[in-house]
Amino acid sequence: MMALMKEVEMFVLERDVALIMCGDFNSDPASSVYEFLAEGCINNSRSELEGAENAVYLPDIGNIVHNIDMASVMSTVQKTEPAFTNYTTNCKGTLDYIWYTPSRVKVMACTAIPEEKDLLEFGESLPNAMYPSDHLMICCDVALSPMGAPVTRGANGGGSNAIANSVSGMLGGVRKAAGANLTRVTGVKTGRGVGGVR
DSSP: OHHHHHHHHHHHHHHTOOOEEEEEOSOOTTSHHHHHHHHSSOOTTOGGGOSHHHHHHSOOGGGOOOOOOOEEHHHHHHSSOOSOSEEOSSOEEOOEEEEEOTTTEEEEEEOOOOOHHHHHTTOSSSSOSSOOSSBOOEEEEEEEOOTTOOOOTTOOSOOOHHHHHHHHHHHSOEEEOTTSSOEEEEEEEESSSTTOOO
């Protein structure tokens, strides 16, 4: 994860562009991976990092850092991560995230995660007849600011065609957000659910 973030950091910061990073991170919100992505560093008193076997493989905790201001879509919109995005007999928890840079991306909306009682109508775990994967799809609509212009409220002007063209094939439909200096992208997804990108 650290090597990936260093590459992403160089690309994003050198070009001053928006970042959307989504997928199954195999890490719950209490994990050091989540802390690293959200905070840019890891607290050196984390219990999962203790032990001689970890000391052999991990660099100095003080060197596990990145400088990208990132936030989780679900945490931003719902003020907390969902109770689960993965629901099997062995694992019920949140493992899937859509991370973004708040300075360049504005979250317009996100999907609701089904309640546990609704999942259990179709079986004791996922996948089942209604949900074809052990991961639930999370999806959001976002608005991207033009390169070099941070997301602001009440901005005037048009969206950036360069951004629209670069993300339209990857993320789904793109349209200008009315009255805003933003480009709106619909359909940023993660998970193996219907329509999900995996």
